[in-house]
Amino acid sequence: MDSPTNSQKTVSDDEEIDYSIKPELYDSDLDDKDEQWMAKKRDGRTSDAVLSCPACFTTVCYECQRHEQYVTQYRAVFVVNCEVDKDRVFQPNAIPSKVGKRTRDSEKQETGSADNERLNPVFCATCSTEIGVVDIEEIYHFFNVIPSEP
Template identity: 55%
Template sequence: MIAAGISVSDDDEIDYSIKPEFYDSDLDDKDELWVARKRKGPRTDAVLSCPACFTTLCLECQRHDIYLTQYRAMFVTNCVITAKMVFPQGSKKRRKYRKAREPVEAEEASSTSVEAVRQVCCSVCSTEVGVIDKDEVYHFYDVLPSES
């Protein structure tokens, strides 16, 4: 708004004596209670979020002992299990299909059963965030952890 060549800020027109319509001073406390009810009390190593859209994927998880950027969980939210089967990296099953330069390794691969896992994606943006194994344990490796 311009009055007689003088610029007037919109802040001058706001009446601060009226409580804002969408403000709730107790919202943080309400959110904390909601998370506590969802978790049912146990302590978690992190709250996991999608790296692309920041959607919450898991409220209870356990950090991997060796690979500190990986987590495992039983209960998740906003995750979709795809039909795509993925073989664990470094598995003998994968080496079986290479050219037969090492026939001993190919024999070992056929005798060792390596089970494939299914891919897990964020239900909001479809970003791959981990895998789920045959025991229905989620293994997250591409997530954003935050302290709980």
């Protein structure tokens, strides 16, 4: 067998890197700068999470409130990278009506009218994944997002 020539010789990247020179793209203060940017973005308000799209990880909300009962759901007023389909109305899983029973007026008031429950689907502006809904008061309700620490 022949010995390998110089072009065939395998060299580790660690042997070629000069660690005495500071990398051009390294910034030791970057975490502090990111924290300051985020504090300025929130204007002193707190958030339960930063929300991202589950498909492309694009940030969709910096300031939100976690739902008290459903811990994987959030609501927010200020969002980014979101698109609302105003032509479509969100249809939650159809609830079967009570067979053989008439609904009373008090039951109608508890569930609300159709106008008060109008929800439009919300999509990630980057990849078009459905991530939640927005109600008529322009409050966004996220149920298909990835939360991270604020």
